[in-house]
Amino acid sequence: MRIIARRTLREFWEKFPEAETALKVWYGEIKKAEWKNFNELKKQFGNASVVGNDRVVFNIKGNNYRLIAAIDYEKQILWIRFIGSHKMYDKIEAKKI
Numbered sequence: 001m002r003i004i005a006r007r008t009l010r011e012f013w014e015k016f017p018e019a020e021t022a023l024k025v026w027y028g029e030i031k032k033a034e035w036k037n038f039n040e041l042k043k044q045f046g047n048a049s050v051v052g053n054d055r056v057v058f059n060i061k062g063n064n065y066r067l068i069a070a071i072d073y074e075k076q077i078l079w080i081r082f083i084g085s086h087k088m089y090d091k092i093e094a095k096k097i
Contacts, residue, residue: 001033001076008080022061023083030078037073051094055081068094 009027013020035041038050047059051068058067066089068082081097082089 001030001035001078003027003030004077004079008083012083016065019061019065022065026058026060026067034076035071035073038071041071053095055094055097057094068097 006027009023013023029044033041033044035044038048038056041056042048045058047063049057051057054070054072056069056071058069059065060067060083063086065083065085067080068089070079070081071077082092082094084092
């Protein structure tokens with residue numbers, strides 16, 4: 001899976017260093033993934049949730065952070081749309097971000 005953009009993760013962990021290891025692990029797992037649909041993704045990430053508009057929410061670092069991604073399974077591309085704490089997540093519209 002191609003991930004756009006790793007820079008978003010790096011900028012986040014520079015502000016929240018405690019998230020760095022978990023984000024690097026997540027990135028490595030996603031990079032190797034070749035899911036054809038959400039059901040295949042869900043087998044690997046049981047806590048992932050679809051929020052609509054092709055958006056998937058991943059729990060990061062024991063659910064301390066949330067990451068929203070838009071995924072095109074056919075083209076094997078994942079776009080990072082948001083990463084933040086639960087408090088930050090509660091202030092956005094996950095389907096529209």
